[in-house]
Amino acid sequence: MNEEIIIAGFGGQGVLSMGKILAYSGIMQNLEVSWMPSYGPEMRGGTANVTVILSDDRISSPILNAYDTAILLNQQSIDKFEKTVKPGGLLLYDTNGITRHPSRKDIEIYQVEAADESTRMASAKTFNMIVLGGYLKLKPYLEIENVVAGLKKSLPERHHKLIPVNEDAIKRGMEIVKKA
Amino acid sequence: MNEEIIIAGFGGQGVLSMGKILAYSGIMQNLEVSWMPSYGPEMRGGTANVTVILSDDRISSPILNAYDTAILLNQQSIDKFEKTVKPGGLLLYDTNGITRHPSRKDIEIYQVEAADESTRMASAKTFNMIVLGGYLKLKPYLEIENVVAGLKKSLPERHHKLIPVNEDAIKRGMEIVKKA
Amino acid sequence: MGELRLMKGNEAIAEAAIRAGCDAYFGYPITPQSEVMEYLAAEEPHKRTGMVLLQAESEIAAINMVYGAAGTGKKAMTSSSSPGISLKQEGISYLAGSELPCLIVNVVRGGPGLGTIGPAQSDYFQATKGGGHGDYRLLVLAPASVQEMADFVPLGFDLAFKYRNPVMILSDGIIGQMMEKVELFEQRPRNTTFDQSWTTTGKTPDRERNIITSLDLDPAKMELHNRDLQAKYQKMKENEVRFEEIECSDADYILVAYGSSARICQKTVKLARQKGIKAGLLRPITLFPFPTDIINSYAQKVKGFLTIELSMGQMVEDVRLAVNGLVKVEFYGRSGGVIPSPDEVLKVLEQKFIGG
Amino acid sequence: MGELRLMKGNEAIAEAAIRAGCDAYFGYPITPQSEVMEYLAAEEPHKRTGMVLLQAESEIAAINMVYGAAGTGKKAMTSSSSPGISLKQEGISYLAGSELPCLIVNVVRGGPGLGTIGPAQSDYFQATKGGGHGDYRLLVLAPASVQEMADFVPLGFDLAFKYRNPVMILSDGIIGQMMEKVELFEQRPRNTTFDQSWTTTGKTPDRERNIITSLDLDPAKMELHNRDLQAKYQKMKENEVRFEEIECSDADYILVAYGSSARICQKTVKLARQKGIKAGLLRPITLFPFPTDIINSYAQKVKGFLTIELSMGQMVEDVRLAVNGLVKVEFYGRSGGVIPSPDEVLKVLEQKFIGG
Amino acid sequence: MDVKDIIRDENLVYKRTKLLTDKPLSYCPGCGHGVVHRLVMEIIEEMDIVSDTIGIAPVGCSVLAYEFMDIDMQQVPHGRAPATATGIKRCWPDKFVFTYQGDGDLAAIGTSETIHACNRGENITIVFINNGIYGMTGGQMAPTTIPGMRSSTTPYGRDTSLMGNPLKMTDLVVHLPGTYFVSRQAVHTAVNVRKAKKALRMAFENQKLKKGTSFVEIVSNCPSGWKMTPVQANKWLEENMIPFYPLGDMKVNGEIVKQG
């Protein structure tokens, strides 16, 4: 398998750590992985994005201009990255605050109401895990135990008590993801 | 004509300024000239030397390893530069304080007792002018008026009153220079 | 198999430094490499191995702290990015002149001037030809993966001490910021003895004093010193050339690229082969010494070379010198933090050589 | 005919600066070029033309003072020697990136490190390929006489303003310290108007604000800027190549040398011709842009090239790139302050090409 | 009286200076840089010296100051602003030249340039934003980071036995013969903003006198680097930074009035 993903959104939405959990999950499943963030001061207040690649083979370029999957978490990101999804690829987004929705016909478009759901779950920190759950449902190549292992690896020891909450959030995301 | 000269001695002996006067005299006579000193901290207390070239033609290399004339004013200089005089060339030196005299047979060797003479003239500053006089006597390609003009050019205005003394010293040098 | 981790290139360098038994790191923050010092600070290496960590007041102070530590035989290193590396040029020239082993990391960003914090490879000339004054060379390693970021730290120290020469790891914002799987090597012990033939650890009665200097006022001696340096660089050329070949053996066209652009070109080769174009990739791993011979030998067989850099054309000169007129050497580069895509490179290859 | 003087190369630069209408000199002492500032101090240029003279606290301060003055459209300059020039590399990269016109003099001494104060030409790479970070170029002039030391100051300023680019005069201890006859040009007036399209002299109501910067956080814009710079360098290549040919037209062997080593080779050519060897000398006057075309065109006719440098071999790479494998390019260099003699060079020529 | 009746041109008492461009400031929410930008531009507007003013932007979060200040500006290498200011001022002795620098810029890499410009007595204004951290590069320790303070390179708090003592640059420049006016201010409360403006105004007015360097430190915040909300940050500043960096004029008219 070879899955090329872009995740983009506001700085505070946990974009980078979602990518990191994905990458770590890949490692747990013996895949090759790469994680390449945008970096620097423009991250401050502005938008952040990360390219994650999971593959059976050695990964060549960690930087891409076309993706199998785009996970887009604010308007700017949709505006910028919708066009970079490969034909037949997947675009997953949260409708919260979105005024111009993605409109391509040659790709699969899915929604996950993660912002609302995380408010409901009374834990803003679960937002990105709900999104991740939605993604994992749509691209089920990762065993869930590897994702949990990846989650563990990517969290510092002192946060391990949060793992159950995160697992729940992932499951919730799997449930609520829906076709646009 | 093309005359390639090395002048070497202690730092305080006026080696560089003698070279400068020669070079300026050359300019007065419409010759091409170059003046290339040794430089840097080794000059301090140590020895100084300068290569002067006067020529009818454009001067190529300002740095040489063989000279038509060597004017050597202390023991170290004789030890170092005697061997660099071209066969048939001229070596002029002051015997004061010299224990190992130049000994080559294939060159012309002359002496000028400039140190003693300058003490006699009660002006240590004339030392290098006496040496210069000796040289000009032996290599009379420079018109004396050009030398005086060169002297004038190379001295700051406020020292012009010293020109007569220097002229005398040059003349004295011409008189006392002698074959070794 | 060593411990597996997902790490940024910059973090890998820091962790590898601790594990390689590095004695001291001196640095000054600059994007995109600040994670090196931040990772070290979080790890408290003085507790793990006794390694010294100090945030210096400037890049110049940092490189001269490295000089001091290296002059006592300690394994010392610094890291920075382009403008900071420019400031270190005098210090680097001194380190080379005084023949001090040490490790200098440049996580290159786009220039000139303040430029951009985006990744670039436009410090190739500076790294390989000597951005400082005088005839000196650094041994330059160009990692193309996070794994190599880690592995080249102990390798760099080994080479630095083998040749008593500063070694540079020339990386860039991509390799520094990306995370990949890394297999970490075991902790190596720090040095406890120091070569008494040259290190300045205090003159003991059993030996002459040792002096670290690059000065000689006597030109004849200075020239001898310079010849010794050249002889050393010659030895590096004979023994230390490293490169990777990907699908070169039957290639008609060879891409030459290092570091992050080699990663991009790797994909280009795949795409080209899919299209039936016999492309290969030659990836210099040491930029100095440069893999001149292998390029020259391919020059007898292939139809052309295409050099890809995140710059306006620097390494391409070394490729041309290696090819020496035998076949066409073309260049394509992007700059200012812009990254060419694999298919963009393929298009260039087709245009320049196949006609498209 | 202008005023005739016997002057050191360093003094000629200083006098020429005043006469060229230079507005400001900022420097820090270093052998073998301290006479530049000393001469200026003695002349009190603030009395002669109003020119500013300031001894800075360091080379880095000096280059950044130049940056400030140049950013207001003033004719500003600095001078130093090798280690000091290494310290200026960040500043130079900024000047190039911000497209500021100014004059930088490097009176080269032997390196690396503290090295020697003797003359050398081992900063060629640094000057021509960019010792600083990023893709930038200086326009580099290499005087071979005291007369050229004087003449290249106004020429340097003219070119600097023509291209809004820093210009470097790459000299060495020989040219800096030797005295020769100089014909001095007439005093030129200092500038009184400043190009309001880019200089920062205070925003007046009739125009937008001007900004001097080399920064762009947007990679796309930064790349555009880099392309503009490259286009400018290309223009220099088309319009500003300068060189001198001595007895090249019928030559079998061409010596390539610049600055002081060209002076030595001039004599070698004489000696060779006396012996019946048809030698010529091609002297690059601009090192960037390099006289590639003329060398390439001779490469079709001659039996070989011999590059002579006071270094371990730097410009020779540009000669090889120009010759592109057509004939043999040999190199001979001395270093550390040692100067090859004309007959020594002749011997090398004979050995390498004629067999001796 | 209705709000609408108050919001009328004739009642206008405070409005953003026109010398700030329309471009939204790139600073994080609550960052003191914005306040100081505004004060400096207000002063230049009030003194009506735009056409005679050249500003210098450092490397640091305020590197883009030239995007917001509608005046001629130069952006210079990290730490070298005082040297660049010297280069300009020496050529244009009648212009107003100021530098705007962070604590990393002015007190770490630029220490030498700061000390020497102040010591020579360059007739310039130096505005020094001390937020105790390297904001731009992601919150590393600055020379001014106070003991025990966390940063990304002192994640367990600054241990002075490892990372050395904080440097009080303003306390040093007070002692230099070239400084004519030295003051330390803050902008986290309205009262402090008013005082800071007074000090900054004097620092610009002094250039007319040609008596030496005017140096104003602003003790400021960095909510992002300190990992606090702006309100928390200002409270922390009040309780921790100001005791360590006490406010007030330190040298006036060339006379020391208060030592650090």
Added chain:
Amino acid sequence: MDVKDIIRDENLVYKRTKLLTDKPLSYCPGCGHGVVHRLVMEIIEEMDIVSDTIGIAPVGCSVLAYEFMDIDMQQVPHGRAPATATGIKRCWPDKFVFTYQGDGDLAAIGTSETIHACNRGENITIVFINNGIYGMTGGQMAPTTIPGMRSSTTPYGRDTSLMGNPLKMTDLVVHLPGTYFVSRQAVHTAVNVRKAKKALRMAFENQKLKKGTSFVEIVSNCPSGWKMTPVQANKWLEENMIPFYPLGDMKVNGEIVKQG
């Protein structure tokens, strides 16, 4: 009693320390560098710490100090000795590390390194030779050149309105929290040499305490740069340099005892 009877081993009271090599000093006649070299070597001999001492030679006339001092030494880039010393001392906290620097080296190009090493409180000894001039490069103005003093770049005397004020580095480092001992001495008379030695000795002894930086300025001469005979130079030093740079201990055991 005959002279020959006095010149006997048992009557020996003063002899050149063996820690100076046989190589004749490269300094000009009468230059103070020679005296300070000797004092430092005597102290290292007396403390018996050769095998634990690393010295750092600057760029300046004393660049060749390693030719004369028979100890392990590093020669470093101009002005960077305090950084290099930091690098060594951090790796070898129990060794004695000292820098030997001229005024150009320490107070011009090396200002930042000096201030920051002293501020961090690096546990090293800094020996600072202030001869008011750049000796090695041919007598240019130094940061410490006093007003009106001639040099090859101030041939008509230092005009502070053009070339700025002299910098009193020692007065500054007194105020830094990292300095533990700061003293200014001279070596132009026997009395002063004795006092200077005492100060230098303390500056080395302090390293055992690990309490911070010891900094000793020696106001010295440069007959060549000043264009005077050594005797004239020392007289000029007494009459001009010392009033400007008054002698004495300034900080002892971390306490300021005298301000500049």
Added chain:
Amino acid sequence: MAKVKGAIVIDTERCKGCELCVVACPTDVIRMEKQVNSKGYHYAYPANHDACTGCMNCAIVCPDGVITVYRTKVE
């Protein structure tokens, strides 16, 4: 007796929601909006406008300079 009355206008699109104006206002005029602006910030608004004296404190502490202040005397 003349009483001073003030009013403020906040450019909510440029407000970054730092809340410093809230803290600075002596008469507790300003509150933060639940809504976010297009940059994603909860912006400030004069919730208790009547209490405003036009003292300008809010405006001069606002880092983004987005507050305009009006003041008038009411007889």
Added chain:
Amino acid sequence: MAKVKGAIVIDTERCKGCELCVVACPTDVIRMEKQVNSKGYHYAYPANHDACTGCMNCAIVCPDGVITVYRTKVE
């Protein structure tokens, strides 16, 4: 009464003729030689050796460290 007598030895080949010892000697022992040494310097010598008290002043001010001092008590 015990009287202190001193004597000095000057390494004349290494003396640079700076005359600082002459100035430093409280009892006027040292003079400069008319002759020069091989380096060209007029060197110092103890012209009035009897007056020497062995105070070491000359030795400790000598920049080139070329003076050795002896001292003894004479009854």
